Amino acid sequence: MTQEKVSALEAVSDTYHYGFETQISAETAPKGLNEEIIRFISAKKKEPEWLLEFRLKAYRHWLTMKEPTWAKVSYPPIDYQDIYYYAAPKSAESPKSLDEVDPELLKTYDKLGVPLHEREVLAGVAVDAVFDSVSVATTFREKLARQGIIFCSISEAVQNHPELVKKYLGSVVPYTDNFFACLNSAVFTDGTFVYIPKGIRCPMELSTYFRINAKKSGQFERTMIIADDNSYVSYLEGCTAPQRDENQLHAAIVEIIVMNDAEVKYSTVQNWYPGDKEGKGGIYNFVTKRGLCKGVNAKLSWTQVETGSAVTWKYPSCVLAGDNSVGEFYSVAITNNYQQADTGTKMIHIGKNTSSTIVSKGISAGKSQNTYRGLVKMGRNAENARNFSQCDSLLIGSQCGAHTLPYMISSNPSASVEHEATTSKISDEQLFYCRQRGLDAEEAVSLIVNGFCKDVMQKLPMEFAVEATRLVAVTLEGSVG
Amino acid sequence: MSAWLEIKDLHAKVGDKPILNGLSLSINAGEVHVIMGPNGSGKSTLSNVLCGNPHYEVTGGSVIFKGKNLLDMTVEERARTGIFLAFQHPIEIPGVSMATFMKYALNSQRKAAGEKELDAVSFMKRIKIRSQALEISDEMLKRPVNVGFSGGEKKRLEVFQMAVLEPDFCILDEMDSGLDVDAVKVAGNGVKIMRSPQRSFLVISHNIKFLKEQIMPDKIHILVHGRVVAEGDQGLLDKIDRSGFSEYQKEAVA
Numbered sequence: 001m002t003q004e005k006v007s008a009l010e011a012v013s014d015t016y017h018y019g020f021e022t023q024i025s026a027e028t029a030p031k032g033l034n035e036e037i038i039r040f041i042s043a044k045k046k047e048p049e050w051l052l053e054f055r056l057k058a059y060r061h062w063l064t065m066k067e068p069t070w071a072k073v074s075y076p077p078i079d080y081q082d083i084y085y086y087a088a089p090k091s092a093e094s095p096k097s098l099d100e101v102d103p104e105l106l107k108t109y110d111k112l113g114v115p116l117h118e119r120e121v122l123a124g125v126a127v128d129a130v131f132d133s134v135s136v137a138t139t140f141r142e143k144l145a146r147q148g149i150i151f152c153s154i155s156e157a158v159q160n161h162p163e164l165v166k167k168y169l170g171s172v173v174p175y176t177d178n179f180f181a182c183l184n185s186a187v188f189t190d191g192t193f194v195y196i197p198k199g200i201r202c203p204m205e206l207s208t209y210f211r212i213n214a215k216k217s218g219q220f221e222r223t224m225i226i227a228d229d230n231s232y233v234s235y236l237e238g239c240t241a242p243q244r245d246e247n248q249l250h251a252a253i254v255e256i257i258v259m260n261d262a263e264v265k266y267s268t269v270q271n272w273y274p275g276d277k278e279g280k281g282g283i284y285n286f287v288t289k290r291g292l293c294k295g296v297n298a299k300l301s302w303t304q305v306e307t308g309s310a311v312t313w314k315y316p317s318c319v320l321a322g323d324n325s326v327g328e329f330y331s332v333a334i335t336n337n338y339q340q341a342d343t344g345t346k347m348i349h350i351g352k353n354t355s356s357t358i359v360s361k362g363i364s365a366g367k368s369q370n371t372y373r374g375l376v377k378m379g380r381n382a383e384n385a386r387n388f389s390q391c392d393s394l395l396i397g398s399q400c401g402a403h404t405l406p407y408m409i410s411s412n413p414s415a416s417v418e419h420e421a422t423t424s425k426i427s428d429e430q431l432f433y434c435r436q437r438g439l440d441a442e443e444a445v446s447l448i449v450n451g452f453c454k455d456v457m458q459k460l461p462m463e464f465a466v467e468a469t470r471l472v473a474v475t476l477e478g479s480v481g
Numbered sequence: 482m483s484a485w486l487e488i489k490d491l492h493a494k495v496g497d498k499p500i501l502n503g504l505s506l507s508i509n510a511g512e513v514h515v516i517m518g519p520n521g522s523g524k525s526t527l528s529n530v531l532c533g534n535p536h537y538e539v540t541g542g543s544v545i546f547k548g549k550n551l552l553d554m555t556v557e558e559r560a561r562t563g564i565f566l567a568f569q570h571p572i573e574i575p576g577v578s579m580a581t582f583m584k585y586a587l588n589s590q591r592k593a594a595g596e597k598e599l600d601a602v603s604f605m606k607r608i609k610i611r612s613q614a615l616e617i618s619d620e621m622l623k624r625p626v627n628v629g630f631s632g633g634e635k636k637r638l639e640v641f642q643m644a645v646l647e648p649d650f651c652i653l654d655e656m657d658s659g660l661d662v663d664a665v666k667v668a669g670n671g672v673k674i675m676r677s678p679q680r681s682f683l684v685i686s687h688n689i690k691f692l693k694e695q696i697m698p699d700k701i702h703i704l705v706h707g708r709v710v711a712e713g714d715q716g717l718l719d720k721i722d723r724s725g726f727s728e729y730q731k732e733a734v735a
Contacts, residue, residue, distance in 0.1 A: 427572075428535070428536065429572045430572050430573075430574060432532075432534050432535070432536075432556060432572075433568065433571070433572040433574070434574070434582075434586075435555070435556035435557045435560065436532050436556055436557075436560050436565075436566050437560060437582070437586035437589075437642065437646065438557055438560040438561050438586045438587075438589045438590040438593070438646070439557060439585055439586055439589045440555075440557045440589065441557075443585065443589060447574070447577055447581075447582070447585055448574060448577070450576070450577070451574055451575055451576030451577035451625065452575065452576055453576070454576035454577075455576075
């Protein structure tokens with residue numbers, strides 16, 4: 001695509017700045033899903049026998065499953081035979097270094113604000129770039145390897161560290177877990193693999209940038225993070241997709257394992273294409289994210305800023321198995337126009353003295369629907385476990401909806417669960433006050449919304465916080481008028 | 482030279498209820514005017530209408546400010562032209578610090594005027610000088626706008642915002658109400674510091690002592706049933722102090 005075309009497209013799509021398409025020849029598997037396609041993907045990736053078996057088992061189980069309908073979202077039926085399950089830029093067959101990466105791809109990431117040249121990259125952030133089904137570049141890997149940190153695509157991990165992948169794949173999210181996780185287990189194509197060895201504090205932020213480009217393709221990535229005893233890592237995930245009229249499916253799995261005294265901080269800024277003002281197009285974001293605090297004193301913290309996607313179905317969760325382990329969930333979910341989000345978390349307390357904190361901020365504008373759905377479960381042995389949940393909703397206009405659905409199950413009398421919820425509207429008085437000081441209506445809304453979700457934004461790493469604040473403004477464009 | 486601000490035969494209502502019924506007054510650059518009147522006479526409505534609050538509907542008349550037709554402008558356009566309202570009841574904005582709020586406001590106004598936005602350092606300099614003069618601590622500037630402040634603190638922060646934004650025309654809506662003696666002094670001082678030949682004030686207040694000692698207005702307007710029924714200099718304050726508004730209310734009814 002020429003520069004002129006890109007600018008013209010950006011001018012038309014004044015709100016979604018990442019809606020361009022990269023013209024790059026792609027290798028795709030034939031459309032549709034069957035055992036042949038799964039064998040094709042597995043062969044393409046030169047996978048060992050056990051992994052093909054894992055995929056086929058998942059696929060056969062998936063055939064017996066039904067798509068879930070309990071979420072407060074509605075969308076036309078998905079034709080799973082009308083999707084490409086494998087799309088890879090032709091040039092991307094395992095480039096050995098950044099110099100071998102197709103310049104078109106480097107340009108694409110530059111334009112997305114994710115430069116892959118190590119000398120230009122934001123200081124202190126290593127990036128794995130996933131384009132459609134494959135990882136096209138991973139920066140700073142050698143520097144990290146010197147400390148024993150493994151940061152690579154999951155395909156490479158399968159080749160180079162099969163013992164780790166085999167041990168943990170499906171250990172937190174089994175393929176039988178749910179419909180979309182099962183589908184992912186059958187057809188996942190790439191994703192990021194992170195291993196932090198004992199006693200190591202990862203010296204930089206690790207980050208994956210997901211980009212869907214090919215038409216009619218789904219993205220099924222799989223991310224696995226293992227933090228060994230007494231280690232620490234902060235991981236960031238970002239994503240965008242071109243602007244298209246049809247809906248595209250994104251069904252990912254993230255599995256995290258946190259050992260004794262280790263800590264993982266996982267931050268997401270989700271900016272998939274949300275569809276246009278009439279609700280046409282956009283990404284279906286059906287994602288299963290779960291972490292296991294396996295060791296004592298393990299800590300897992302999820303921070304998410306969800307601004308994109310037509311439909312979001314996502315519940316990053318913590319299984320607090322280790323005694324004294326800590327789970328946190330900080331979420332901002334913003335929906336505008338016809339977007340639908342059903343998102344929240346699950347905190348499963350198993351060990352003694354485990355504690356969890358949930359802070360959820362939902363903002364709905366336009367004709368959108370925004371649901372918080374959360375489960376706090378105190379197991380029989382969760383002596384003195386504690387949870388605190390705070391769920392706040394903010395409504396902009398009168399045609400949107402906000403819903404809070406907290407589920408609490410306690411099987412241990414010494415456990416305590418606290419839940420607070422509020423719903424508010426941006427008042428005419430607040431808007432008048434801001435505008436009287438010189439802000440226009442959209443600036444005023446974005447300022448008020450950023451104030452509303454400040455508690456969560458503060459949890460984001462610096463580089464992401466600026467981006468997230470700007471995204472709030474972009475997402476809410478046209479929400480007042 | 483025509484007046485700096487010229488209000489002619491202004492009519493406005495809230496819902497179906499007419500509140501301003503042909504109000505006229507004019508203010509020259511550098512002057513300080515006071516509006517007084519019994520409850521419900523339209524004082525607060527006037528200040529809201531001048532700022533373009535969409536809750537009020539203008540049904541007739543005109544307002545010319547610095548040669549521009551104010552009634553054709555949006556709320557923010559009026560603010561950017563230099564109109565500032567110190568609110569009687571300042572509004573809370575949770576999670577947004579006063580410093581951030583002022584940075585956004587100031588830069589919005591500068592952008593609209595084609596000026597460069599202030600960077601963090603020059604902005605901090607600008608607010609520091611003013612916060613010190615008004616005895617506003619850094620702690621207050623870090624706290625969310627109007628959340629958890631006392632009445633006096635809120636009013637002082639209104640004067641602070643006025644000082645930061647340097648408007649040409651300041652409307653003070655019951656600035657002194659609910660304040661103790663010291664707070665009234667600080668508020669009054671803020672106005673004194675801000676007085677200049679290029680800046681005018683419209684002060685709404687019932688507090689004659691405050692007006693005489695702190696504001697020292699050039700002109701007083703008495704408002705009854707949405708119209709100006711009497712005008713005068715500071716002598717009028719003494720008259721109101723002695724006999725109230727009853728004389729004007731009778732005239733307005735008759």
